Amino acid sequence: MSKKIDQNRRRALHITSGIVGAVTVAGFAVPFLSAWNPSEKAKALGASVKFNLSKLEAGAMVVLEWRRTPIFIVHQTLSAIENLPKLDAKVTNPAKEEGITRSANSSYTVLKGVCTHLSCAPKYHPEIEPKAWDQEWLGGFFCPCHGSKFDLAGRVYKGVPAPTNLEVPPHSFDGDMLTIGEVG
Amino acid sequence: MNKQNNSFMSWLDKRFPVTENLERHLTKHPVPKKVNFFYIFGALLMVIFMVQVITGIWLMMFYTNTEEGAFASVEYIMRDVEYGWLMRYMHSTGASAFFFLMYFHMFRGLLYGSYQKPKELVWLFGCFLLFLLMAEGFLGYVLPWGQMSYWAANVILSLFGAIPVIGPDLQVWIQGDYVLSGATLSRFFALHVVVVPLLMIALVVFHIFALHEVGAGNPEGVDIEKHRDEKGMPLDGAPFHPYKTFSALPAIGIFFVIFFSIVFFAPEGGGYFLEKPNFEEANFLKTPEHIAPVWYYAPFYSILRAITFGIPLLGITSKFLGFIIFAASIAILFVVPWLDRSKVQSIRYKGMYSKIGMILFAASFITLGYLGTKPVNELRTLIAQICTLFYFLPLILMPIYTKYEKTLEVPERL
């Protein structure tokens, strides 16, 4: 006890061993935290989905499943392509930079079928006719839960509960083959 | 900062005795200055227990506890989960490490009389921990649902069936089915991940509380409490922190070097840690050619197999007698504190008989362990029977030879 204690040496040792200890904890943390990432199985289930568009008629819509989300694919009619720009004033965000169909193709629209309000599934109403919710309806999506309205490109109308346009999932076109989940 | 801290601590201490308990169990708790390497296994056991709990929780996140899904989910962990293979190998290697450390820790206790008055309860809680660890290991080994999981569990469960009168019904009740099946797997899962670990945590706490009440021992068997300085600190003692904590750190480092060498370079442990047949899914129509227990049960399994005779006069079959002797081989450890009548604690000051007894005991244990992993033949059965005898004799005769043998004088100080 009477021997002199080299305080500097002790301080240096404290710092070094503290660093080594911190590295140990961090090193142990890496595998345990990484294990929570999607596994290969989840990645396989969440992999991209392919769809052949050749049999989808103009004006029709199909629903695909991708990552447990319904994906709406709409083959726009010529009149719809003409009508869509007319609605620019009625929608909250015209999203012109995304193009008229909001997809990588000028005649198809690809949307996540999840209402941006409270995640209900909007219904497809392509008819151009007066509706209970809109006398000047030019076709689009109507959410039965809380009455949100979207046009055929999934753009949300002003004055409805949904705040933003329907989301466009990553997708790419290769001829008639549409791939959802991958950008070309 | 310090002042603020102190006022916070005093606020806390008035409501919850943090400082008192920290000082009592961690910082100021006096431990003997001079101990040998045998005294590190307790600390390492705490480390490996934590490794098992944490890796176990993570494995549980990805494991499926059904008959159909269990085996595939282990391969899912090995292949599809990021670092899943590391968790699994750490857990399987950890099981072996746990037993390895446990056996050394207990052998230390036997050598240096760590069970003698007033440490009986420390030893007793420890023996319960060994028993729980064996149960935990057995339950966990069933979970991967490989061939060895299935057939080894079958062997052990049929032991319960050997109990007269209630045996067969008891076995069916434990299995939850007429055969070992998914029903058994599910309940073993619940026991393995919740019930047994909870009991183990409780017993570890009891073990340590009891130890801190009576004080840690040393290889000399000297009572350090006898000589104190003016502050009441034993002259041969030092506070737990920093002296004991810092001396454990390099040992933990060495332990991890060995542990990770196995995890990364020999996770199968030469077929002793992960047995080959367990890489094949359980098949109830096909018994593996040779059922061997994992190495850490091998000594006890050997004892079980060595009993090839029953007591027909009492209607006891060889199977049931084997079960009794097997159970006795663990049970006898519990009563060691009351078998040892020696005036001294440490083997260093005990007489010749104690030394011979300890060597015979350890040698039989190791030999039994070796034999347990090998297929039986006549010679091996004979050797196992002799070793079983020499496993029990040193313990059974302990009250006699420890009382009469000549012991050496124990010094006053370390």
Next chain:
Amino acid sequence: MIRSFTLLLLIAFCGKLFPAGDSECGALESCIDYKADVHDLFSLQRGLGLYMNYCSSCHSLEYLRWNRLQKDLDIPKNILREDLILNPNIKNSDYMTFGLNSDDSTAWLGAYAPDLTLRTRVRGESWVYTYLQSFYEDASRPLGSNNLVLQGSSMPHVLSSLQGRQQLNNKGELVKVSEGKLSEQEFDNAMQDLVNFLAYAAEPIRSEREKNGIFVILFFVIFTAVMWLLNREYSKDIK
């Protein structure tokens, strides 16, 4: 103390003197010792080639995904699709089952052809290596072939075109009765490639595990050194 330890060790090693168990390799005295090398990428690719040509018509790899194989064995994506998967309905993330299920193989081979994903871990690498070398012609078997390592094995000698035909002489040893496409050395190498590939399939992470393990161990060596210095400094107090 030291003396009693030496004694303990001596007694422990006496175990080594006990008679060894039966040979793992059936009728052979011992297996040919072989330890797989999973670090040789070209060997693994050659092994995959052999597997696809000679094994995959009966044996699945039900725990190995195509895309894992592609990544680990460094196979170009188009080769994976055009030369290995072939079937456009199979996704890259599917398991390598080759459309097999146990019922099919039961029907035409008279026995169940086991899945081979974990085979080298179940049997051991030496066993598989020896097994592949030990087929011989046996008229008494339904498919006309037998194996010294696994007597009565229902697997035919699918590699005979490579190895040449083998028969047993009257001492029960294997003798070649016709030449195959490969020389003896080439065939040995091919079987090593195949076992390497199977060892990879049994544990795809093995190569990475063995490569990275050394850094973890080195780190803990440093850890030990630093902590040893720390402890030595403090233990001066209580000397």
